[in-house]
Amino acid sequence: MKTIKSLFILLIGLAVAACSGECKKEEVMKTKEPYQKKYTNADFYKDGKLDPEVALKAYLDMFDYYGVPYSDFVKNNLFITDFELGDFENVGMAGLFWVNDSAHQYFGHEIYLLPGQMILEHRHMATNYPPKYESWQVRHGWAYNYSIGEPTPDAPVLPASQKDFITVSHFQKQMVDEVIHLAEAESPHFLFAGPQGVIITEYANYHDGNGLRFTNPKAVFTNVLE
Ligand SMILES: [Fe+2]
Known part of the structure; x- marks a missing residue:
């Protein structure tokens, strides 16, 4: 006992x-604490130019918070752009292509957006290749996923610098592991990160840069890490 x-x-x-x-x-x-905005344009720009070191540091801070490895592949393939619009705090992105295979028509892409950062509205037109269809899966944080469709009420305040260059007003609030598909071939779309930033995996057919059209005619894709 x-x-x-x-x-x-x-x-x-x-x-x-x-x-x-x-x-x-x-x-x-x-x-x-939830991840939150740490940097502003005053930190990002020196003499009117986006400082690659500060921009990279901002993404690495976010990687660190979400436990995302900064592997050799990421280091060697990462791009960062402000689309030469001078408003990186609100408009810009980092990303990398895991694969972009024209012969077999497939593509894998990671998108990194800082808190409150927006990828410009754009479309993917047919070229010698079919128009790019995309599906997005949120990995960390969350985003507003904008596309064609009926306007969604209670919209967030979008970056003021883009107010004349946004044509869609339908959005879904996209949380971790929710998957959203492009509404229609060649239709305009964009992503806008929530206040915790967002890391998104994109699946698509071959990405032909020649088919990419920004609604904002001043936008130019330049990788500041090159
Ligand atoms: Fe796209």
């Missing part, structure tokens, strides 16, 4: 010890 009682006390002790470890871990997870 004594042995059973001791065994029972030992089991209770083990359960309490296990819980204190697990429960502490859970507490840490719960108390982690």
